[in-house]
Amino acid sequence: AQSVTQPDIHITVSEGASLELRCNYSYGATPYLFWYVQSPGQGLQLLLKYFSGDTLVQGIKGFEAEFKRSQSSFNLRKPSVHWSDAAEYFCAVGGGGTSYGKLTFGQGTILTVHP
Amino acid sequence: ETGVTQTPRHLVMGMTNKKSLKCEQHLGHNAMYWYKQSAKKPLELMFVYSLEERVENNSVPSRFSPECPNSSHLFLHLHTLQPEDSALYLCASSQDPPPRGTNSPLHFGNGTRLTVT
Numbered sequence: 001a002q003s004v005t006q007p008d009i010h011i012t013v014s015e016g017a018s019l020e021l022r023c024n025y026s027y028g029a030t031p032y033l034f035w036y037v038q039s040p041g042q043g044l045q046l047l048l049k050y051f052s053g054d055t056l057v058q059g060i061k062g063f064e065a066e067f068k069r070s071q072s073s074f075n076l077r078k079p080s081v082h083w084s085d086a087a088e089y090f091c092a093v094g095g096g097g098t099s100y101g102k103l104t105f106g107q108g109t110i111l112t113v114h115p
Numbered sequence: 116e117t118g119v120t121q122t123p124r125h126l127v128m129g130m131t132n133k134k135s136l137k138c139e140q141h142l143g144h145n146a147m148y149w150y151k152q153s154a155k156k157p158l159e160l161m162f163v164y165s166l167e168e169r170v171e172n173n174s175v176p177s178r179f180s181p182e183c184p185n186s187s188h189l190f191l192h193l194h195t196l197q198p199e200d201s202a203l204y205l206c207a208s209s210q211d212p213p214p215r216g217t218n219s220p221l222h223f224g225n226g227t228r229l230t231v232t
Binding site: 004034036041042043044045046049090102103104105106107108 | 119121155156157158160163171205207220221222223224225226228
């Protein structure tokens with residue numbers, strides 16, 4: 001069975017500081033990995049995705065994530081955080097083929113940004 | 116504009132009421148989903164429709180009844196709910212099948228915040 005672990009429930013950083021949100025997954029085949037962001041009262045917005053190829057993927061809003069197969073990780077990073085990045089972040093894993101859309105999500109990491 | 120519109124945004128209902136949640140997608144996708152988001156729990160997949168046929172039903176209680184009349188519209192009919200059903204209900208859509216070697220990302224609506232009293 002596939003699973004996703006986000007070890008940090010809540011992270012606080014200062015504006016302008018760097019950010020890394022951790023994600024570890026368990027999946028029996030080649031994983032398809034995603035990061036979503038959810039602002040209060042909103043749905044989930046796709047930040048970036050990894051299917052294959054270059055293990056460092058770029059997303060929107062200046063975010064990037066690195067796929068490390070040996071560590072079963074897909075950590076999200078941003079070099080300089082903005083106050084508008086405060087939100088909840090979800091890592092998700094899925095498979096290709098008939099597993100379309102059937103994503104398994106982590107519990108989320110709430111990001112607080114101090115001015 | 117997310118491309119996936121959900122109504123209503125908020126709903127309060129008693130345990131004996133019958134109500135429906137509506138979702139509409141404007142992205143040309145042909146697969147639609149209902150997810151449940153409860154406090155302090157991961158998102159739970161409830162139902163999947165592909166080409167208007169239900170292809171997934173994750174042991175959801177029968178008090179939740181989905182309907183997909185066409186590839187652009189999805190409903191979730193609710194009746195005799197319990198207080199523990201209070202949650203954010205998210206609709207999503209994607210393209211099925213995805214391009215070879217990829218997985219079509221989910222596009223989410225803003226959700227309906229449901230409170231059962």
